[in-house]
Amino acid sequence: MKRIVLAEDHAIIRDGLKLLLMTRGNWCVSAETGDGLRVVGMVLETRADLVLLDLDLPGCSGMGLIEQIRARSPQTKILVLTASQNHATARLAMAAGADGYMLKHEEGDELFHAISLVLSGIRYVSKALIQSTEPLEIGASPSITTREKEILGLIANGYSSQDIAVKLNVSVLTIRKHRQNLMTKLSLHNVAEVTAYAIRDGLSVKRRGEE
Structure with a gap:
């Protein structure tokens, strides 16, 4: 049974x-x-x-x-x-x-x-x-841009929006917008879920100071 x-x-x-x-x-x-x-x-x-x-x-x-x-x-x-x-x-x-x-x-x-x-x-x-208008392919991942992947990896590595803005030489507002778009697109709710997704997607995740 x-x-x-x-x-x-x-x-x-x-x-x-x-x-x-x-x-x-x-x-x-x-x-x-x-x-x-x-x-x-x-x-x-x-x-x-x-x-x-x-x-x-x-x-x-x-x-x-x-x-x-x-x-x-x-x-x-x-x-x-x-x-x-x-x-x-x-x-x-x-x-x-x-x-x-x-x-x-x-x-x-x-x-x-x-x-x-x-x-x-x-x-x-x-x-x-x-059967919906957006058929689900099992095992497929939502499409994200190269810049979004870069930001995703930095978030997973513990960087704040301010840190990422300085590192990528863009405004904090731009990073916050990218972050919100990523969380919505990937249906992620917190940094722990971002980190888990980054690991599954093959992005480098390590503690700060190890770069």
Whole structure:
């Protein structure tokens, strides 16, 4: 029987998912939580085969959590279950190590289909994303310019907007505009997520003073 960990911060949704999964005899919910800080421990304790993961759990970054699960329990499959139809978010989740990206408005049968595919080693993305006017290419990254990559790397290395402006000989306002555009384009919310993205994109990330 395949063991599934439910990581969803809305209790009523967790209850609904448990009832839905109970209709399938070859799956069981081995643990559940609404706290992002408990997910990895539950995955390790139950030797979970699959995690149904909401990206907006309190206590941690969704992308960081995917990377932690992938590093600590590489055999566990990760199916993101989210309301976010943002293509950049989906790309980042898949790049971080998710095996599937499913939207919460899908039907129960589609959830069964997604779980079956992911457990079989086949990557899954919701049809709504694939069939939209901006089709999602699994594994693809949002397009950013050479200058944006340079700024991204500097942010990841701990430089402030003022530092970057001096280093690139441009105004602070210009750097702030680039920074906001980058965060929006890549759906990043803080420096930790910027650093994780920079590492995945092959940019040099090191402590200041090591240049």
